[in-house]
Amino acid sequence: xxxxxxxxxxxxxxxxxxxxxxxxxxxxxxxxxxxxxxxxxxxxxxxxxxxxxxxxxxxxxxxxxxxxxxxxxxxxxxxxxxxxxxxxxxxxxxxxxxxxxxxxxxxxxxxxxxxxxxxxxxxxxxxxxxxxxxxxxxxxxxxxxxxxxxxxxxxxx
Amino acid sequence: xxxxxxxxxxxxxxxxxxxxxxxxxxxxxxxxxxxxxxxxxxxxxxxxxxxxxxxxxxxxxxxxxxxxxxxxxxxxxxxxxxxxxxxxxxxxxxxxxxxxxxxxxxxxxxxxxxxxxxxxxxxxxxxxxxxxxxxxxxxxxxxxxxxxxxxxxxxxxxxxxxxxxxxxxxxxxxxxxxxxxxxxxxxxxxxxxxxxxxxxxxxxxxxxxxxxxxxxxxxxxxxxxxxxxxxxxxxxxxxxxxxxxxxxxxxxxxxxxxxxxxxxxxxxxxxxxxxxxxxxxxxxxxxxxxxxxxxxxxxxxxxxxxxxxxxxxxxxxxxxxxxxxxxxxxxxxxxxxxxxxxxxxxxxxxxxxxxxxxxxxxxxxxxxxxxxxxxxxxxxxxxxxxxxxxxxxxxxxxxxxxxxxxxxxxxxxxxxxxxxxxxxxxxxxxxxxxxxxxxxxxxxxxxxxxxxxxxxxxxxxxxxxxxxxxxxxxxxxxxxxxxxxxxxxxxxxxxxxxxxxxxxxxxxxxxxxxxxxxxxxxxxxxxxxxxxxxxxxxxxxxxxxxxxxxxxxxxxxxxxxxxxxxxxxxxxxxxxxxxxxxxxxxxxxxxxxxxxx
Ligand SMILES: Cc1cc2nc3c(=O)[nH]c(=O)nc-3n(C[C@H](O)[C@H](O)[C@H](O)COP(=O)(O)O)c2cc1C
Ligand code: FES
Numbered sequence: 001x002x003x004x005x006x007x008x009x010x011x012x013x014x015x016x017x018x019x020x021x022x023x024x025x026x027x028x029x030x031x032x033x034x035x036x037x038x039x040x041x042x043x044x045x046x047x048x049x050x051x052x053x054x055x056x057x058x059x060x061x062x063x064x065x066x067x068x069x070x071x072x073x074x075x076x077x078x079x080x081x082x083x084x085x086x087x088x089x090x091x092x093x094x095x096x097x098x099x100x101x102x103x104x105x106x107x108x109x110x111x112x113x114x115x116x117x118x119x120x121x122x123x124x125x126x127x128x129x130x131x132x133x134x135x136x137x138x139x140x141x142x143x144x145x146x147x148x149x150x151x152x153x154x155x156x157x
Numbered sequence: 158x159x160x161x162x163x164x165x166x167x168x169x170x171x172x173x174x175x176x177x178x179x180x181x182x183x184x185x186x187x188x189x190x191x192x193x194x195x196x197x198x199x200x201x202x203x204x205x206x207x208x209x210x211x212x213x214x215x216x217x218x219x220x221x222x223x224x225x226x227x228x229x230x231x232x233x234x235x236x237x238x239x240x241x242x243x244x245x246x247x248x249x250x251x252x253x254x255x256x257x258x259x260x261x262x263x264x265x266x267x268x269x270x271x272x273x274x275x276x277x278x279x280x281x282x283x284x285x286x287x288x289x290x291x292x293x294x295x296x297x298x299x300x301x302x303x304x305x306x307x308x309x310x311x312x313x314x315x316x317x318x319x320x321x322x323x324x325x326x327x328x329x330x331x332x333x334x335x336x337x338x339x340x341x342x343x344x345x346x347x348x349x350x351x352x353x354x355x356x357x358x359x360x361x362x363x364x365x366x367x368x369x370x371x372x373x374x375x376x377x378x379x380x381x382x383x384x385x386x387x388x389x390x391x392x393x394x395x396x397x398x399x400x401x402x403x404x405x406x407x408x409x410x411x412x413x414x415x416x417x418x419x420x421x422x423x424x425x426x427x428x429x430x431x432x433x434x435x436x437x438x439x440x441x442x443x444x445x446x447x448x449x450x451x452x453x454x455x456x457x458x459x460x461x462x463x464x465x466x467x468x469x470x471x472x473x474x475x476x477x478x479x480x481x482x483x484x485x486x487x488x489x490x491x492x493x494x495x496x497x498x499x500x501x502x503x504x505x506x507x508x509x510x511x512x513x514x515x516x517x518x519x520x521x522x523x524x525x526x527x528x529x530x531x532x533x534x535x536x537x538x539x540x541x542x543x544x545x546x547x548x549x550x551x552x553x554x555x556x557x558x559x560x561x562x563x564x565x566x567x568x569x570x571x572x573x574x575x576x577x578x579x580x581x582x583x584x585x586x587x588x589x590x591x592x593x594x595x596x597x598x599x600x601x602x603x604x605x606x607x608x609x610x611x612x613x614x615x616x617x618x619x620x621x622x623x624x625x626x627x628x629x630x631x632x633x634x635x636x637x638x639x640x641x642x643x644x645x646x647x648x649x650x651x652x653x654x655x656x657x658x659x660x661x662x663x664x665x666x667x668x669x670x671x672x673x674x675x676x677x678x679x680x681x682x683x684x685x686x687x688x689x690x691x692x693x694x695x696x697x698x699x700x701x702x703x704x705x706x707x708x709x710x711x712x713x714x715x716x717x718x719x720x721x722x723x724x725x726x727x728x729x730x731x732x733x734x735x736x737x738x739x740x741x742x743x744x745x746x747x748x749x750x751x752x753x754x
Contacts, residue, residue, distance in 0.1 A: 089590075090517070121397070
């Protein structure tokens with residue numbers, strides 16, 4: 001375990017090195033960090049701040065301002081329900097409510113067993129399939145609340 | 158280039174990719190190899206065809222056969238019957254694309270396309286966006302070549318000014334004047350930015366242009382660089398658009414390899430480089446000053462203007478920023494001329510506009526129409542009307558900054574100024590259709606919820622004011638509205654509009670004001686009668702079983718809280734004290750005997 005973590009921090013050092021001196025480097029470096037860890041942990045924030053000539057509060061400020069960054073890792077499966085306008089008028093809120101009910105969590109939160117994170121997103125450009133949700137990379141379109149249990153069953157195994 | 162007897166175009170836009178077009182391409186290529194047809198027939202992954210509703214879409218040329226809703230299982234039949242034996246697979250052809258005598262209707266005559274005029278989308282669904290040769294075959298970089306070798310920057314700016322092109326990102330400011338400002342600023346360094354942050358939560362026009370025709374945007378940015386004296390550009394794209402980012406990066410490296418970007422473009426002394434920067438999920442970053450703060454690596458908080466970006470923008474240098482679609486119009490204007498562009502659209506809004514048509518409409522998708530086209534044409538002739546025989550109620554344009562246009566104003570021509578007169582705005586092009594089942598108070602609440610979440614927090618009216626408005630709307634839809642809530646909303650709206658720092662706050666109350674203007678009765682019904690006329694708001698909706706009930710007991714069995722009772726073959730009743738309004742019973746009833754009241 002620890003070695004895997006250490007490897008990631010070595011990788012992060014490389015990322016920081018690559019971004020040194022570039023204009024506006026902090027955001028792209030943080031995006032790479034997010035990709036690497038699945039979140040931007042505090043220790044990584046400190047390293048980014050030290051390496052890229054910023055303060056920890058600046059890095060933390062950015063991490064909390066943009067919704068793409070998260071401070072803690074997400075679940076194994078990230079369920080994103082589109083709450084864009086086209087999906088909303090076609091009943092996406094009902095889908096979101098139903099999912100939260102099924103896996104007993106709240107939007108933006110991860111289920112108790114750490115497997116599912118539920119999020120609301122904005123238009124993913126598949127309005128033709130509204131209402132739409134994605135589970136990791138997979139897109140599910142034209143769903144009704146009653147389809148939710150059977151879709152989730154596939155991932156619950 | 159090799160010659161093929163047939164080209165199969167498969168849509169690789171986001172909508173069709175979501176419904177499995179990649180798998181279709183893979184399967185088809187594999188089958189063509191098996192049948193040893195891979196040297197005769199070429200499969201091309203293109204950008205969005207626009208008719209997302211009918212996806213995944215496959216078009217076979219030279220015949221121009223338009224297949225819709227294609228599944229992986231259908232690929233074998235298309236290969237076997239059509240590509241091998243030359244027999245069209247009738248059952249898969251899009252319903253409007255075949256006449257009764259089974260003659261094929263050319264694509265441009267299908268109602269969905271007939272009323273459209275594609276300029277910004279001209280290459281989407283036509284070329285392979287990952288192959289620069291195909292882009293060049295459709296005139297990419299010709300306008301840039303013309304500019305840098307035959308025209309002075311002033312001449313180019315003059316053409317853009319004369320064309321009447323206005324910004325497609327929302328504001329509608331004259332692009333020519335903007336470029337002139339940036340050109341006249343003196344500085345050792347200037348920047349060109351493409352705003353591809355597409356924040357409107359129901360819109361995907363810019364995404365489709367980037368995915369379907371990335372070179373046109375790069376070319377236009379280089380032309381802008383030539384005009385204003387800049388050698389460096391940034392495209393700021395939403396991180397949620399991975400396909401667009403990938404194609405942009407590919408396009409940039411291909412253009413560099415061809416000497417169409419980079420140092421000394423086409424042997425001249427003009428040099429231009431482009432970088433891609435990813436957003437990180439903040440709507441306010443679509444606002445130009447916030448966007449620049451974000452590229453600089455800060456929190457995306459807007460700054461007061463002036464100074465305008467043309468004077469002091471990115472890294473404090475003069476900067477020109479335009480929207481993706483604005484850029485996509487530049488090369489055709491240079492090549493076809495001012496008169497051509499002005500002949501399209503209206504006096505004050507020339508050219509075309511792309512809309513993302515969504516919501517309660519049959520043909521969901523991307524449409525590009527001449528400015529001045531009546532809304533009715535878009536909804537009925539192109540959009541194919543409202544599904545399930547429902548009544549159209551309103552059309553929302555301009556996203557969270559815009560408003561709703563009620564059904565009786567459908568004949569108003571769509572252009573910048575007419576929409577503002579109606580209390581809406583063009584916005585970036587989201588167009589959401591709502592039917593009788595949509596509650597207008599709830600829609601206003603939906604947009605306010607969005608702005609509350611996305612307010613950057615820098616200025617008080619926007620941060621706190623919008624939250625107060627949302628609280629009021631929340632209690633109205635829950636049936637707890639108070640006597641003077643409407644007046645309170647109006648007062649808050651005025652203050653927020655007048656005192657917010659940036660466009661986000663200044664326009665945030667618009668969805669509320671416009672629904673209050675056209676649908677005040679719905680607000681009043683919620684507050685005074687405690688009813689939701691659309692039967693949408695759950696707290697205000699009751700269920701009733703009508704005399705159509707045959708007593709089949711299906712509803713009673715599906716009800717999770719045992720709120721329904723009744724004997725077999727007798728009319729059932731619902732106990733509203735127990736009912737949680739999950740509406741499972743309505744879905745289950747085969748006799749439509751359960752209604753919302
Ligand atoms: C809150 C807010 C969000 C915006 N979002 C976008 C956007 O997503 N895309 C865009 O092109 N312009 C957006 N704009 C407008 C930009 O500030 C700017 O006017 C535009 O990029 C200029 O390009 P144009 O002249 O080509 O339209 C937004 C403005 C505000 C106030
Ligand atoms: S609004 Fe949900 S995909 Fe567009």
